[in-house]
Amino acid sequence: MKIRFSYGVEWEPVNLKYENRMMTYHDSAFIPTTFEIHWLSIINSFVLVLLLTAFLSVILMRVLKNDFSRYMDVEVDNEGLAEDESGWKLINGDVFRVPPYTLLLSAASGAGAQLCTTVLLVLLSALLGIFRPTKRGAILTSFLVMYSLTAFVGGLVAGRLYKQLDGRNWVWNIICTYLIFPLPLFLVFCFVNTLALVHGSMAAMPITTIIVVACLFVFVNFPLTVIGGIVGRNLTDRFEPPCRTKKQPREIPQDGPWYHNSLLQLMMAGLLPFSAIYVELHYIFASIWGHKVYTLFGILALAFLMLYIVTSFITVALIYFQLAREDYHWWWRSFMCGGMTGIFIYAYSFFYYFQRSNMAGMLQGSFFFGYMGIISYAFALMLGYIGFSSSFSFVKHIYSVVKCD
Numbered sequence: 001m002k003i004r005f006s007y008g009v010e011w012e013p014v015n016l017k018y019e020n021r022m023m024t025y026h027d028s029a030f031i032p033t034t035f036e037i038h039w040l041s042i043i044n045s046f047v048l049v050l051l052l053t054a055f056l057s058v059i060l061m062r063v064l065k066n067d068f069s070r071y072m073d074v075e076v077d078n079e080g081l082a083e084d085e086s087g088w089k090l091i092n093g094d095v096f097r098v099p100p101y102t103l104l105l106s107a108a109s110g111a112g113a114q115l116c117t118t119v120l121l122v123l124l125s126a127l128l129g130i131f132r133p134t135k136r137g138a139i140l141t142s143f144l145v146m147y148s149l150t151a152f153v154g155g156l157v158a159g160r161l162y163k164q165l166d167g168r169n170w171v172w173n174i175i176c177t178y179l180i181f182p183l184p185l186f187l188v189f190c191f192v193n194t195l196a197l198v199h200g201s202m203a204a205m206p207i208t209t210i211i212v213v214a215c216l217f218v219f220v221n222f223p224l225t226v227i228g229g230i231v232g233r234n235l236t237d238r239f240e241p242p243c244r245t246k247k248q249p250r251e252i253p254q255d256g257p258w259y260h261n262s263l264l265q266l267m268m269a270g271l272l273p274f275s276a277i278y279v280e281l282h283y284i285f286a287s288i289w290g291h292k293v294y295t296l297f298g299i300l301a302l303a304f305l306m307l308y309i310v311t312s313f314i315t316v317a318l319i320y321f322q323l324a325r326e327d328y329h330w331w332w333r334s335f336m337c338g339g340m341t342g343i344f345i346y347a348y349s350f351f352y353y354f355q356r357s358n359m360a361g362m363l364q365g366s367f368f369f370g371y372m373g374i375i376s377y378a379f380a381l382m383l384g385y386i387g388f389s390s391s392f393s394f395v396k397h398i399y400s401v402v403k404c405d
Contacts, residue, residue: 049276049306056313060320088323089402093246095323095395099331102165105388107176108335110158110228112385115181115378117150118143119304126297133295144213148221151178155228157385163232164239174229178222184377188370199363242400252327260325262333265318270340272314273383274348276306281345285352289359289368308386311338315387316394323395330391338387342380346372 088095099105122142125131131138158177159170167173189205196204258264280303287294294300315337319330349372353359359368 045276045279046302046306049310052272053309053313056317060317063320087326088320088398091250091323091326091328092243092399094250094328095330095399096241096243097245097249097328098165099329101332102162102167103169103173103176105331105335106158106162106165106167106173107180108381109161109385109388110154110156110177111180112381112383112388113157114147114150114154115382116385117153118146119382121146121150123297123301123304127301133293133297144216148216149224151221151224152228152231154178155225155230156232157228159229159232160236163236166238170229170233174226177229178225181378181381182217182221185374188374192366192370195363195366201363203363203367242396250326250328252329253325256325260321265322266336266340269314269318269337269387270342270344273307273310273341274344276310277303278348281348282352282356285349285356289352289357307341307383311341311383311386312390316390319391319394320398330395331388334391335384335388338390339380339384341383342376342378345379346376349376 122139125142125146126133126139131142133139154177155174158173162170162173193204280300283292283294283296284300286292315334318337319334322330322333349369353365353368357368359365
């Protein structure tokens with residue numbers, strides 16, 4: 001038996017301009033049915049973040065106050081110096097020892113600062129209505145443009161830090177700062193775009209778009225990175241640490257309780273910030289990889305604010321506990337503690353792909369995991385810079401308060 005199906009369409013005129021046609025999706029089922037739950041979840045996460053931040057702040061301030069009082073008493077009574085001095089002050093001659101791979105650390109910090117500035121500017125532009133987020137590809141286009149225009153910030157931060165760490169290879173410092181994020185992005189793009197061309201997919205980027213993006217990175221991004229690096233080098237004085245660094249490095253104690261394990265602390269450093277944005281990740285993934293239109297940029301800005309605050313505080317707290325057990329290798333540890341959230345985001349992408357999406361096959365899997373790897377890497381650089389800069393300021397402050405011989 002053959003069945004013939006038919007349908008009818010009735011057109012109704014509306015007073016809506018063509019460029020505003022996507023605004024209809026503000027009234028789609030994606031927002032009204034989940035808007036209240038969405039806000040309540042974010043407010044709940046924000047309250048938990050504030051409580052956690054206040055809790056860590058109170059504990060850390062009380063501990064530091066006791067440490068300062070004890071060290072000041074020791075300085076007054078020099079006879080008990082050898083017996084009473086312990087903890088983080090004991091490593092004052094090593095805590096500002098220049099870390100290994102300073103060129104890579106400064107380049108990663110510069111790229112992280114550039115990404116932080118880019119995200120803030122894109123969110124601000126979306127909130128102010130400078131571009132229409134509902135237009136397909138508008139967010140990606142604005143991100144690429146903002147990233148290229150903020151290359152000066154990346155070069156400036158990398159150049160300042162490299163000068164403070166007494167670096168000498170300035171050419172490679174600028175080149176590494178320029179390539180540390182675009183190079184992995186370029187390699188992933190070449191792979192997935194070639195795969196799309198082989199499969200005859202419409203997802204392959206046209207050659208004209210590729211040329212425009214390449215020109216943006218070559219003729220805008222690179223010169224601004226060079227200018228920023230030169231300005232950062234010339235306007236920065238050599239770093240004068242509060243404590244004099246000893247010639248021979250101090251031996252780091254190896255014995256300690258199980259909760260001093262480095263891997264465990266790195267997991268904690270990534271888990272807490274990830275829990276602050278876990279709710280928002282679902283909506284972001286549904287917008288990027290689904291057919292939803294994301295327009296709640298006020299909530300997204302609040303989520304990023306929570307992410308920055310939690311990353312900064314948890315990294316500072318973990319670095320303090322590391323210094324308290326006389327381990328002065330905090331430079332790279334602070335960057336890795338902040339960047340661990342990127343690992344959790346990439347792990348969540350596996351859960352989303354297999355449990356929350358209908359994607360399958362080589363092409364879709366390559367696009368998803370390839371670009372999610374780049375997004376997670378960008379989060380690792382961005383939050384690594386947040387953790388490192390917060391820890392750097394914290395360590396300089398506590399060692400400048402007490403008198404170090």
